[in-house]
Amino acid sequence: MNTNFSKNRIAVLGAGKMGGILIKALIEKHQLAPERVRATVAHETRAHELSHKLGVTVTTDNVAAVDGADVILICVKPQVVQEVAEQIADKVTALQLVISVAASVHTSQIESALGAGVPVIRAMPNTPCVLGQGMTALCKGQYANPEHVGAAIALFNVVGRTVVVDEKHMDAVTGLSASGPAYIYIILESLAEAGVKVGLPRDIATLLAAQTTLGAATVVLETGDHPALLKDAVTTPAGCTIDGIMELEEGKLRVTLIKAVVKAAQRAKELAAG
Numbered sequence: 001m002n003t004n005f006s007k008n009r010i011a012v013l014g015a016g017k018m019g020g021i022l023i024k025a026l027i028e029k030h031q032l033a034p035e036r037v038r039a040t041v042a043h044e045t046r047a048h049e050l051s052h053k054l055g056v057t058v059t060t061d062n063v064a065a066v067d068g069a070d071v072i073l074i075c076v077k078p079q080v081v082q083e084v085a086e087q088i089a090d091k092v093t094a095l096q097l098v099i100s101v102a103a104s105v106h107t108s109q110i111e112s113a114l115g116a117g118v119p120v121i122r123a124m125p126n127t128p129c130v131l132g133q134g135m136t137a138l139c140k141g142q143y144a145n146p147e148h149v150g151a152a153i154a155l156f157n158v159v160g161r162t163v164v165v166d167e168k169h170m171d172a173v174t175g176l177s178a179s180g181p182a183y184i185y186i187i188l189e190s191l192a193e194a195g196v197k198v199g200l201p202r203d204i205a206t207l208l209a210a211q212t213t214l215g216a217a218t219v220v221l222e223t224g225d226h227p228a229l230l231k232d233a234v235t236t237p238a239g240c241t242i243d244g245i246m247e248l249e250e251g252k253l254r255v256t257l258i259k260a261v262v263k264a265a266q267r268a269k270e271l272a273a274g
Contacts, residue, residue, distance in 0.1 A: 011069035013062050013084055014076035015039035015050055018101050021130050023054055025159045038065040066091050074100040081105045085113035092118050097148050099123055103174055104272040107141030119144040121152045124173045127181055134160030137173040175265030183260055188213055
């Protein structure tokens with residue numbers, strides 16, 4: 001399995017939001033030539049629109065798309081993954097790699113539908129992938145080897161960072177990093193509203209909130225320091241920050257965020273169980 005995507009042929013089944021993001025990123029970052037991509041969508045009209053937009057071959061034929069592909073990305077909705085996998089099963093072999101980005105669909109379910117010992121990797125990316133700032137968790141099925149994992153890492157590194165986990169942790173990943181951007185947007189919106197409350201123009205308040213969040217996250221990633229240690233470095237004795245933190249603690253922000261992740265992870269587990 002080659003991690004140099006300029007030499008691979010890729011089929012993207014379901015070139016919607018995430019599928020489209022991956023295609024666009026791989027081409028724009030010169031990791032893949034447009035002529036080596038075949039994508040599919042459900043409707044003919046949409047296929048023509050997307051083909052013109054992305055500059056790749058887009059059809060409604062999943063079976064034709066996977067024929068001869070080195071990597072097959074399944075980006076359809078979770079409820080139709082089984083149907084699509086069964087549809088392409090006769091054309092897929094153990095020499096190909098199947099990567100699914102469908103939430104809550106286990107690798108074993110896809111492997112069972114495909115048969116023939118096809119290597120399957122499950123990916124859980126998030127929406128900031130659209131700007132190359134995504135976070136993707138990967139887990140491998142029983143037939144995937146380290147080379148397959150390396151290929152998947154190389155692919156998703158194009159749109160952000162990746163981490164490899166055991167499949168038992170994927171529901172937790174869904175609750176944290178996949179759903180997490182929505183939580184952060186609520187926090188950003190609240191900080192901006194607070195800025196307006198204390199007299200700042202809305203555009204400046206939003207910029208201050210967003211850049212502060214980006215900066216704080218970058219410090220965590222670049223230094224590797226624990227967030228609690230970094231928080232303490234900002235919090236001077238008898239200063240402004242400690243008063244703000246007291247309000248956050250009184251409002252139970254910390255436990256509310258924890259409960260949000262737990263609840264989303266539980267829902268992901270329920271969806272996986274059917």
